[in-house]
Amino acid sequence: MIRFVLAAVMISTPAFAQSQADLYAKAREIHERVLTIDTHVDIPFDFATPAYDMMKPGPRGQQVHIPTMIEGGLDAPFLIVYMGQGERTVAGYAKAAADAFTKFSAIHRAADELYKDKIELAYTAADVRRIYGAGKKPIIIGMENGYAVGKDLRLLDIYHGLGARYLGLLHNGHNDLGDSAQPNANEPAAEHNGLSPLGKQVVEKLNELGIMADISHASMKTALDILAVSKAPVIASHSAVKGVYDHPRNVSDEVLDAIKRSGGVVQIVAFDPYLRATPPEKTKAVQALQKTMGMRGNGDIDKLQPGQLQAYEAEMANIENQWPKADVTNLVDHMDYAIKRIGIDHVGISSDFNGGGGIRGWGNAAETLNVTLELVRRGYTEDQIAKLWGGNLLRVMEQVEANAKRPRKRR
Template sequence: MSTKYTWALLGILTLVVCELVTVVNSNRDEALRIMENAPVIDGHNDLPWQLLDKFNNQLSKVNLLTLNDTHTNIPKLQEGRVGGQFWAAYVPCATHGKDAVKRTLEQIDVIHRMCEHYPDVFVCVDSAEGIAEAFRTKKVASLIGVEGGHSIDSSLGVLRTFYNLGVRYMTLTHSCNVPWVDNWLVDTGSDPPKSNGLSEFGKSVILEMNRLGMIVDLAHVSVKTMKDTLEVSQAPVIFSHSSAFKLCNHARNVPDDVLRIVKEKKGLVMVNFYNDYVTCKSVANLSDVA
């Protein structure tokens, strides 16, 4: 290959790379422009659990501006144009029937304290109006989701108390059955069915959540539970962090027939970015998510 031809080829490649960079930058600029007017609302974030696990909920020992060993910190939220965040008040299944209510209250408390500790960044809200005001003031609208029905200890009174403390969704199960609803492991054979979906009390929980205005979250539940809940609920439901079963046949994901019912009921599925749920492999990228 001649030197002249080599330089010509390098010149062409340079032009192509520059064009690609221009397209990428243009797409990024357009995405950021859109998100300035319609900020991202993320359905599920486990940072409160990290605060417990790493710092025993002692906010004096952590700086969310510089924290770098978790998926979330304040600079990442701001760079991603996150305008609304549901923080998960999660406690392990092992607390079921023991101290689940107390420990869930502590996780709700740390979310409220996070808002108090960083008032220029977070504002705890419990309504659509609150979210809109947070958008206007360029703060992260912080909402609370309780992850797992074991947290209410089969008590509608506890459910109502959580609502009064700002909880606006509850995931019906985590990775364990509770006395009134079955979890996703039933579909793998790892857990025996307990309620064959929703029990009668489970149906009363759904209707009370509807009455309160607390969103029903079907992430982590069995397919039978999904269908029972979609039939019973008088309000749209969400999957706060689940992906598509047709693309990755993991039992944490949502099958097509359920997705069609969710569409009919005007519900919402928020995609889980966890590699194993996106591609059923250890590797995934944003194109797979899209």
């Protein structure tokens, strides 16, 4: 009680207000100088159509647009070619590849045609720096779910040609490449006991092509197997840490240590359910709402009709009011933990915007400065913040590129 009163007195003093203003000004300056990379921004199938115009906020509460990126100082997002896990059949693989091509072409339409004066596709770390230096926003492509490879590794050559620079091998539910951190309800805890033989070939091929292997959504055993196979640094593109909150999607200390040994990076994600325990009542309320809307999860939001969508979002807002999301301090708690464990050179930042991500204080691209503000508040220096916001990721990208050029025997 006494502490509470003291805090209230402190907040009201002019000195305290001045120190807050100074902190904000310092954060603003640093934020403007550093290149900020967000390694996970989802896009729907109708991205770069009138339904998702990057120049103006759309009806679906999309969280990333060019004006909001400029406003919030979000410089270089990885846009994600994501395919949901479906049937492991010839027809299923064909559909997954077709879905991948739809998203690749949407990103190319955005970067090569619609908004080419404002954004540009980056194929290398050097491209990212060059485009940023020229005053445009670099766009980089990541893929989520190795299901899109089917059983045909030659597809990876095509995806690489289209700009894919990381591949998350797994998503929810096991696939042919390995075990997921979150098996489907009808699946055993482990199907392959980690990475499958095909998954091993995929990692080797990613190394050859210069695509970063991403362990997010993989089981911890699969992740360790990927880390053991890869000859290049490995990333977790959007994960938090079990050391702060023990969620199946978060990475263990053992995996953090292996990421460090690989030279890679863990990109801590602003995804509420991974940052801290969700009250069970909230989970129930969300599940009940999604069930009445015929949705199987967050990913089905794109399938809602406009009228349904309004009702869904109004009800979600009620739920969020009742049980508020995690905030930026929770995100940076996970970062602090990872930095203490594996060092400042192996940690980064991701939002998972448009895919369920977004927290209080960093709810969309326009609010990106708040992350830097919290880092400054905790005493991180500009050099450290530059590493966290993208320096580390670019170093990893460069190492993965260099490893790909290394001469190797043809298999």
